[in-house]
Amino acid sequence: MEKKPCNNGDGLNKGAWTALEDKLLVSYITAAGEGKWRSVPKQAGIKRCGKSCRLRWLNYLRPNIKRGNISEEEEDLIIRLHKLLGNRWALIAGRLPGRTDNEIKNYWNTTLSKKVRTQNFAINKPNNKPWGHNSKPQQNATSSTSIPTLIQTKPLRCTKASHPYFPLQIPSSIDGVDQTQQIIQQNFGDEIMEEEKKESAMVNNNDLLFFYDAMWTDELEFENWSKGGDDYDGILCNDDWFYGSSDTDIWQNF
């Protein structure tokens, strides 16, 4: 573990990188490639710790980094991803080509968090019913014999900036075999991130209920769903719909 601070008395530089240091690092990595960060400073002739070199390269020097203003589309995506993933900046950055986790984290902390806070995320409850009360959207029946397909109700969502939630009504297992992954794969394919799979398989209550929240990568399709979408997040369980303004709300009301 590299627990020592970078400047541990070895005369290493700290603070802003100079143009010369940048040049040395770029030319070294261009020749030798990334990795073995601990040995990089010595090999490249830089008085920095390896960790500092790695960070400088990843966040600033490496090719294909997109610099400059974050577009509205990127901003919208960051907001939606943050709602889905929380402060997992590296994952969020992975969906924004050319952007670094550090940049997105900074942008969130300085700009977007305030923006999102000031937006009115309050949602109106359906027919003024209390949270957790039955208010079931129309839906189809579930096949009970073959591999089930997605029985999809309308995607439920809070705002335009939010991703749609899909309450799925599917058997959790067939002949004792868990079908979850297969069903997700059939219906969403590779568009669902591995991380989402882990975190979204939250409800599996023996009553043909499974809740999954999906994220469109196809923006047009997302927009189409958005236009027809409801104004609420919710999950279906035993013919009851549970609503909330966030995942946490929903699960508390559940």
Place this chain on the structure above:
DNA sequence: AAGGTGGACAACCGCCTAAAG
């Protein structure tokens, strides 16, 4: 012009995890 303030962002720090020995 000088000092204060806040925003933006680069860089650091400490913790965590996976891989290697």
Place this chain on the structure above:
DNA sequence: TCTTTAGGCGGTTGTCCACCT
């Protein structure tokens, strides 16, 4: 199986700069 190491991650801090008084 345990320990060590390297790299990755998110929170936090430091610094620069524009703007305001």
